[in-house]
Amino acid sequence: MQFSSFIKNLKIYRLWGVIILSVAYIFPQSAYASICEAELIDAFKRLETPGKTVRGTTFVNYAGNDTGGSTTDSADSWTSFNECNGNLVIRVDDSCFMKTAYTTGTCKIKDIPKY
Numbered sequence: 491m492q493f494s495s496f497i498k499n500l501k502i503y504r505l506w507g508v509i510i511l512s513v514a515y516i517f518p519q520s521a522y523a524s525i526c527e528a529e530l531i532d533a534f535k536r537l538e539t540p541g542k543t544v545r546g547t548t549f550v551n552y553a554g555n556d557t558g559g560s561t562t563d564s565a566d567s568w569t570s571f572n573e574c575n576g577n578l579v580i581r582v583d584d585s586c587f588m589k590t591a592y593t594t595g596t597c598k599i600k601d602i603p604k605y
Contacts, residue, residue, distance in 0.1 A: 524549030526586035530567040533580050533588045539599055542571040564589065571597060578602070 524530060527549050534547075547569045554563040563584055568577045576595020583589050593604045 524551055524565045524567070526565040526582045527567075529582055529586040529588075530565065530580055533582070533591070534567060534569060534578070537578070537580075537591060537599070537602065539571075539578070542573055542597075542599070545570040545572050574598070 530549060547567055550566045550568065552564045552566070565582050565586070567580045569580075570577050574595065574597035576593060576597035578591065578593050578597060578599060580591045581589045591602050593599055593602055598604060
């Protein structure tokens with residue numbers, strides 16, 4: 491009985507391995523990256539954020555619908571800092587050109603509007 495139970499469990503683990511590898515193949519990590527990530531990083535580097543230590547950055551794509559399928563209308567980076575509660579938001583258009591930058595919450599950065 492123990493041997494048949496072992497074989498049964500082995501088949502289940504093998505099945506899960508195939509499923510996990512299949513999902514990793516279908517949805518590679520690069521699929522989660524922002525289409526304008528490099529441009530958003532460059533835009534952030536051009537802004538002066540003295541006295542601020544980056545805690546983390548999240549990239550977001552905003553999709554729309556077109557006659558040929560879905561398109562990306564714009565992308566954002568949301569950067570949080572250790573020194574304040576809120577974010578520096580940088581938005582680029584569908585061609586990855588910077589549209590706007592603003593802060594949220596208690597974050598204040600010189601010459602950048604706060605919302």
